[in-house]
Amino acid sequence: MAPGRFVLGAVLVCVPLVLALCGPWFAGAPGPRAASFTLGDGHLLGTDFVGRDVGRQVLLGGRPVVVVAVTATALAYLVALPVGLIGALTHRRWLEDALMRPLDVLLAVPSLLMILLVATVFSPGPAGLALLVALVNVPDAARIVRAAAADVAARPAVEALRMQGESWWRVAVGHVGRSILRPLAADAGVRLTGVLYLVATAAFLGIGVAPDAADWAVMVDRNRTGLFVQPWAVVVPALLIVALTMGCNLLCDAALTRTRVPVHADVRGVGTRMEERRP
Incomplete structure (x- = not known):
């Protein structure tokens, strides 16, 4: 595992995750509202488009984005x-x-x-x-799972497991599922990134959240008119979303650099088990 990439990814992920969860x-x-798009006056990051404290909105706005994105990704793979x-x-x-x-029919329709x-x-x-969001990600995820699993299913080890009478669950989950963890991990990092941006875009368009909700994506949308007057209301939530997506991909890339177990070792293990079962 690449330590530098792992540490950088962990830092990028932990900052927005801690803010979102805690x-x-x-x-x-909530304190009294001030004038819109102001800096200072007791507000560390200034105020937003309706005079609310941006720092407080940042603390409140991460949980909806993170929870919805992680839940949607998990449901898609489920x-x-x-x-x-x-x-x-x-x-x-x-x-x-x-x-x-x-x-394939669902895959032909753009997600957004x-x-x-x-x-x-x-x-x-x-x-x-x-x-x-989970529904629109199922077709692509299922095709990737099938493509990765089909390559493993064509190997002699799988045929050997079938010949010795192993259950479908052991073959599919115990062997094939374990063998495709690496491509699935790579896909999970990219998919979570896409889901985060899709959830953020939906919130940006007002889908699934209230127009004035404490949400990082909503903050970017509603405060963009005052970007050059009070940039922190847009820059801080946008950077947190970018840091979370980049960190997830770096962690997945770091995990994928681990040494892979040779395939022929698994085949020899299956052959040994078959020899042991022979009368």
């Missing part, structure tokens, strides 16, 4: 993993087509366009936004 505990009660594994390991072509072809279309029908809250 910030509301230290935000305190659906994509079994779908991709079944599609890669099944010998029934009709089952693979039934699972993957509808996802689908969110906007759904938002015109009903106004999703944070939970609805997490489900919607």
Whole structure:
């Protein structure tokens, strides 16, 4: 593991995460509002477009973005993993087509366009936004899981496990799932970055959050008109979002530099187990 990359990624991730998770505990009660887009006057980072303290809004605004993004990413993989594994390991072509072809149709629709279309029908809250973002990420994630798993499923070790009567769960999860952790880790870092920006863009457009909510993406949107008068109301939340996404990718890259176990060692282990089971 690359120590420098890991340390930098950990620092970039920890700062926004700590602010997002612990910030509301230290935000305190709201004080009296001042003039819009002012600096000083007892406000360390100035005031926002309606005169609220920017520092307090930063402490309150990270949790919605982080919670929705992490939840959406986890939900996407919760659906994509079994779908991709079944599609890669099944010998029934009709089952693979039934699972993957509808996802190809969803993949043809741009993610933001689908969110906007759904938002015109009903106004999703944070939970609805997490489900919607997860839904638009399932097709791509499932295809990546299937592609990675299909390569592993074609190896002699998997055929050996099947011949010795191992259960589907052990083959799919115990062997294939473990073997694709590296590509999934790489995809998870990129996907979390895309989900964060998608959630931030949705909040920027007013989807899933109130127009005056304490949210980092909303802060960037609502305060951009005063960028050259009071830049901290835009720069600080934007930098926190960028730091979180960059840090996640650096941590995934650092984790992927670990030494990989040779594939032939796993094959020899399977062959040894088969020899032990022979009468």
